[in-house]
Amino acid sequence: MQLNTIKPAEGAKKNRRRVGRGMGSGLGKTAGRGHNGQKSRSGASRKIGFEGGQMPLHRRLPKRGFTSLMRDFRAEITLGTLAKLGLAEIDLLALKAAKAVANDAKMVKIIGGGAINVAITLNGVLVTASARKAIVAAGGTVVDAPEVPKGKLKAKTPAAAK
Numbered sequence: 001m002q003l004n005t006i007k008p009a010e011g012a013k014k015n016r017r018r019v020g021r022g023m024g025s026g027l028g029k030t031a032g033r034g035h036n037g038q039k040s041r042s043g044a045s046r047k048i049g050f051e052g053g054q055m056p057l058h059r060r061l062p063k064r065g066f067t068s069l070m071r072d073f074r075a076e077i078t079l080g081t082l083a084k085l086g087l088a089e090i091d092l093l094a095l096k097a098a099k100a101v102a103n104d105a106k107m108v109k110i111i112g113g114g115a116i117n118v119a120i121t122l123n124g125v126l127v128t129a130s131a132r133k134a135i136v137a138a139g140g141t142v143v144d145a146p147e148v149p150k151g152k153l154k155a156k157t158p159a160a161a162k
Helices: 079-085 092-097 129-137
Strands: 074-078 107-111 121-123 141-143
Touching: 074 079, 079 107, 079 129, 092 107, 107 129, 129 141
Parallel strands: 074 107, 121 141
Antiparallel strands: none
């Protein structure tokens, strides 16, 4: 093989399309642009997604993905997870530091899943009745537990205000 004998493979090179070079080329006269209309003129361009005045697809489809104003910032953690942490005193900051709950959590609720056999002290976290019973049975204490809120806050309607 020599450099002066190298050729591209058969059919790999095509002649470029010569538009607007007479009737014999197959792309003469209107140069493949059809007859009249906006797209046949030079410099013609339309906005991306424009559908001739019809409501465009990106406005017809429902939008998804937003941050809800009603988002609940409560996190739940089981007794089994608490036992694995190995902490003697547990509060919201300790759980965030141990990466047991998300950083944006404003309240933590301890639920009774799994077993606990270590005496722990819970401070300022919500506790279900079954979890409280298991913690006290293991020799732990629950201090300063706020009331468990029932459901989400609802906007007052004019009928409910009466």
